[in-house]
Amino acid sequence: MNFEAIKAIYIFEMTRTFRTLLQSLVSPVISTSLYFIVFGTAIGSRMEDISEVPYGAFIVPGLIMLTVLTQSISNAAFGIYFPKFIGTINEILSAPVSAFEIVIGYVGAAATKSMMIGIIIFITAHFFVEISVEHPVWMVVFLVLTCVSFSLFGFIIGIWAKNFEQLNLIPMLVITPLVFLGGSFYSISMLPEFWQKVSFFNPVVYLISGFRWSFFGSSDVAIEVSIMAILLFSSFCLYTIYQIFKFGYKIKQ
Amino acid sequence: MNPIISIKNINKTFSTGEEAVKDFSLDIMKGEILALLGPNGAGKTTLISMICGIIEPSSGSVSVNGFDVVKDYKKTRSIIGLVPQELVLESFETAMNTIQFSRGLFGKKRDHEFIKKILTQLSLWDKRNTTIMELSGGMKRRVLIAKALSHEPSILFLDEPTAGVDVELRKDMWAIIKNLKKQGVTIILTTHYIEEAEEIADRVGIINKGELLVIEEKRNLLNKMGTKTLTIELNSKIKSIPNSLSSYNLQLASKGMSITYNYKKQEEKTGITSLLVDLKKAGITLKDLDTNQTSLEEIFVDIVRK
Structure with a gap:
């Protein structure tokens, strides 16, 4: 195992994060604060409690997930797409590093950055609403698993993308709607029966539900199902990445 | 001596159907400077x-220090440094x-x-904390070399290292390459500056259309392929070459004021002595003599054209 290479990729990527601190960390915090002001305080004060949880607190896990999912994808996608775009990928391809080590480096850095953002949003939420975490260990587990699995997905998008437009296509057209319709701002049980069934085809429902369970102890789907869903998604991403490197898809000629 | 790089019957056909490298075999010895010459698109970078x-x-094999570049890629890549052509x-x-x-x-x-x-x-060193975008093209080229040398490689590939750099920097690069050779580093450089190969290479390979046309010690190549030209300046103008000298394939130049004679330096008999005797017999008096060696550039053009 080339640990030095993993470390080098990780440090290089994290340096980029800290170099663009405003864009990387401050911007998601500001946008999430705006959500808290609009949905949490302004609208939330006129909303009923959901499962005995005040609406302002109810949306906290969903908002963290919303940001963490989109940030994981865009960070990881950009991380691997940028070297491809400017040509520095050739240095990585000519280095004694395996596909696995490359993935750990890039996905590790992208997931770390998303986790940092998730934690900052969690802290920011305390300024707007009163919130407590019923299962802190599970909260961390869900956060880590979500950051890693969606960074893996972002890594795939970064390899697949031919241009910057494609790089933003999936996060914009697929992920954002899935997160909004996945129960970020409401409980699935609030929907008519038909739409509840449709929602269960949305994988993000399981993530948000599981994450919300770690906060409030109540969820739309069983916690075991949520964990299974996220592990399945991670396995799918890992397998796809394995195939990509095996056949050199869009990396090697 | 075992080669440090051994390329055996390697081929590369791209998905477009383009055959970039065709049945290429080559052994590269430890510590040498090998220059690969070839026009653009010859297959050097591939x-x-x-x-x-x-x-x-697509097929064939390459071993580096006895290890296969595909199976044992970690072992082979760890001793190779690459300075790419693009910045x-x-x-x-x-x-x-x-x-x-x-x-x-x-x-x-x-x-x-x-x-x-x-x-x-x-x-x-003074530019270590400068961002890359603030560096000049020449400095960026130096950064690429520093990156390639940063892991102490024993083999260094330089793909067109002096493309687009000024004369001063080019000479600096040559000094750096010669210095690396002294430290035992094997250097393979691709170039289309013949002057570069002539200046620093031990061996020269000429590639065209994905094939290795010639691989020779630089001196041998110059000697073997190089034709020398003897220019004989005459005391008085002549209208044509006398028939008695037809076997020498002489050419009249400078409006009849000089004759040129081509010969192979490595041949046992160059024919110069007999030519001078026959010139005297034909009543032609000489003013001066001059010889010129064919440059590597002329050899290169000659081989590639064939």
Whole structure:
């Protein structure tokens, strides 16, 4: 195992994060604060409690997930797409590093950055609403698993993308709607029966539900199902990445 | 002596159907400087990319230090440094960060003193904290060399190292390459500057359309392929070459004021003595003599045209 290479990729990527601190960390915090002001305080004060949880607190896990999912994808996608775009990928391809080590480096850095953002949003939420975490260990587990699995997905998008437009296509057209319709701002049980069934085809429902369970102890789907869903998604991403490197898809000629 | 790089019947056909490298075999010896000459699109970069692992060969094999570049890629790549043709660098990074990144990528722990030594040798130490986008083209080229040397490779590939750099920097690069050779580094450079190969290479390979046309010691190549031209300046103008001298294939030049004679230096009998005797017999008096050696450039053009 080339640990030095993993470390080098990780440090290089994290340096980029800290170099663009405003864009990387401050911007998601500001946008999430705006959500808290609009949905949490302004609208939330006129909303009923959901499962005995005040609406302002109810949306906290969903908002963290919303940001963490989109940030994981865009960070990881950009991380691997940028070297491809400017040509520095050739240095990585000519280095004694395996596909696995490359993935750990890039996905590790992208997931770390998303986790940092998730934690900052969690802290920011305390300024707007009163919130407590019923299962802190599970909260961390869900956060880590979500950051890693969606960074893996972002890594795939970064390899697949031919241009910057494609790089933003999936996060914009697929992920954002899935997160909004996945129960970020409401409980699935609030929907008519038909739409509840449709929602269960949305994988993000399981993530948000599981994450919300770690906060409030109540969820739309069983916690075991949520964990299974996220592990399945991670396995799918890992397998796809394995195939990509095996056949050199869009990396090697 | 075992070759440090052994290329056996390697082929590369791209998905477009283009055959970039055709049945290419070559042994590269430890510590030599090999120059690969060839016009644009000859397959030089594709060949290097296959040895370094950037491109997969369609067939054939390459071994580096006895290890296969595909099966034992970690062992082979860890001893190879590559200076690419294009100035590909992360614009917003500092020179130091990007060099440290390369060292780590090749599995080496950070070594400030070693990096300082390289940067000083390449006149980059003062620019270590400058971002890449603030550096000139020549300085960027030096950063690429520093990156390639950062993990102490024993084989260095330089793909068109002096393309687009000024004369001063080119001479600096040559000095750096010669110095690396003294340290035992095997150097393979591709170039289309014949002058570069003539100046620093031990062996010269000529590639065209993906095939290795010639591989020779530079001196042997110059001697074997090189024709010398004897220019005989005459005392008085002549209208034509006398028939008695027809066997020499002489050419009349300078409006009848000189004759040129081509001969192979390596041949036992160059024919110069008999030519001079026959010229005297024909009543032609000489004013001066001059000889010229064919340059590597002329040899190259000659081989590629064939």
